[in-house]
Amino acid sequence: MFGVFRRKIVSGSSSSALIIGKSWRRARPVASTAAEGEILLHTRIIGYARSICHAIQPGSAVNLRPLREVMTSLQPGVSIQLQNRMFSSDSGDLVDAMVPFMGESISDGTLATFLKKPGDRVEIDEPIAQVETDKVTIDVASPEAGIIQEFVAKEGDTVEPGTKVAIISKSAEGAAAAPSKPATSEAASQPPPAADVAEKPKQKVETAPVIEKPKPASPPPPKTSASEPQLPPKERERRVPMTRLRKRVATRLKDSQNTFALLTTFNEVDMTNLMKLRSEYKDAFLEKHGVKLGLMSGFVKAAVSGLQNQPIINAVIDGDDIIYRDYVDISIAVGTPKGLVVPVIRNADKMNFAEIEKEINTLAKKANNGTISIDEMAGGSFTISNGGVYGSLLSTPIINPPQSAILGMHSIVTKPMVVGGNIVPRPMMYIALTYDHRLIDGREAVFFLRRIKDVVEDPRRLLLDI
Incomplete structure (x- = not known):
């Protein structure tokens, strides 16, 4: 200045x-x-x-x-x-709204949608647009309170941190003057009024008679053979570009399929005792801890026990080396309207049932609201995916790179089971473990899944550490 x-x-x-x-x-x-x-x-x-x-x-x-x-x-x-006169700047009324820093591993994003329109009033730090990245959706906030004068970017544009998205006028005069410019150009481009045209002398123009030529008959439509498929018209199809999150998920899952030697082993778990435990103590648990007691915390504690008994499941291949992790960070796959995200429960081996339930509840709310951060999804040594909440009976989950295994939970179905020589109804669940066979042998995978089964069917093992 x-x-x-x-x-x-x-x-x-x-x-x-x-x-x-x-x-x-x-x-x-x-x-x-x-x-x-x-x-x-x-x-x-x-x-x-x-x-x-x-x-x-x-x-x-x-x-x-x-x-x-x-x-x-x-x-x-x-x-x-x-x-003397005051030191001043002619452009002090206008400020730029720019794309914020999006994370160490994110260099650009897609301008997904505008939350405001030109002429709208915005407050300081109020979101005016959303940028979609490979992992999360980031808000572009207004740096000052004022009125949106114009947007300088369009939806679908690829933007980087520091890219100018909108111009904010801190006073109403700057925004009111902006729409007047296009109106002037439009008025100049309009044709002259009818009165002016009428004043001009009319010139008599002689036209020759037009002789219409007969149009040739259109050829009949080609006959289709009986074996040719009848495709639906293009008007009944919609083409929508993939979101960056969906493209990122697709790339990672395909890389997992191309890199890992995927193998899945299954088992069946009797949910009677865990469901009975939750039914008896859910009211007291809610009153003391302020959160409901669910089944997921029991499976997280069972997975921690299994990873501690089979450390190779918690390890990962890095080149020609094997990295053994002395911590347990459990990733929980959460399906959201925008796509699949995997928040991480840090140090799950040091948490009790209440702490796990609170962390799952907090992360799930952030994931569904779109406010979860990149740091809350980074890392993780093992993943649990619960397809049972959608009614899945059986599936083979895909490993979340760079992890080496993933546990799949499914729906609970009442089945006739033989218990003590008698056929009784039992709530049963199929569980699946997909693992990288390059690192994990079938023996360790089966032992791990058996440990999950033993702890879920008898949670008292966690108390006695047996």
């Missing part, structure tokens, strides 16, 4: 007109005959303001003592009259 200060120099006998440039120390005379001159001071705030005054702030006085000293030393006896 630049400011201009005008100074008048008055002398009794003679005076000199000076132009002081970037620094008051580098003054040079320009004329010596004028009875009255002007001093024009052009400077930048950053770099040169300190050499002229201590500080230049809106509404504050300017310290011109160094200027007086220079003028006194150059022209003895010269008196100086100073006329």
Whole structure:
């Protein structure tokens, strides 16, 4: 920003007109005959303001003592009259709304939708647009309170951090003046009124009679063979571009299928005791901890026990090495309207049932609201996917890279089972473990799944550590 200060120099006998440039120390005379001159001071705030005054702030006085000293030393006896005006900027009313920093591993995103329209009033930090990345959706907030003057980007554009999305006017005048410009151009492009056209003299134009030629008969439509399929018309189809989240999920799952030697083993779990435990203590659990007791916390605790008994399930291949993890971070697959996200429960091996339920509840709400952060989904050493909430009876889940295994839960179905020589109805669930056979052998995979089965069917094993 630049400011201009005008100074008048008055002398009794003679005076000199000076132009002081970037620094008051580098003054040079320009004329010596004028009875009255002007001093024009052009400077930048950053770099040169300190050499002229201590500080230049809106509404504050300017310290011109160094200027007086220079003028006194150059022209003895010269008196100086100073006329000042405020340092200002012509573009102070308009501010730009830009794409914020989106994370270390995210370089760009897609401008998914605008939450406001030009002319709408916005408050400071109010979201005006959403940028969709490979992992999360990020809001573009208004830096100041004001009125949206215009959007400089379009939906579907690829944007990077720092890209300007909108122009905000801090006053209503700037926004009201913007729509008037296109109206002027539209008025110029409109045809002249009918009255003006009528005033022009009409010229008589003679036209020759038009002879219509007979149109050739259109050829009959080609006959289709009986074996040719009848495709539906294109008007009944809709083409919608994939979201960045969906493309990212598709890429990661295909890479998992191409990289890992996927193998799935199954087992069946009797849910009687775990469901009985929840039924007996759910009211007391809710009253004390403020969260409902679900089945997922029991499976998380069972998975922690299984990973501690079979550390190879918690390991991962890195080149020619095997990395063993001495911590247990459980990823929970959550299906949202925008796609699949996998928030992580950190240090699940050090949490009790209540802490696990609270963390699952918090992460699930953030995932469904679209407010979950990248850090809350990064990492994870093992994944649990519960397709049973959608009614899945059996499935083979795909590993979430760079992990080595994933546990699949399914719906609970009442089946006739033989217990103590008698056929009784039991709530049963199929569980599946998909693992990387390059690292994990079938023996360790089956032992791990058996540990899940034993702990879920008898939760007292967790208390006794057996």
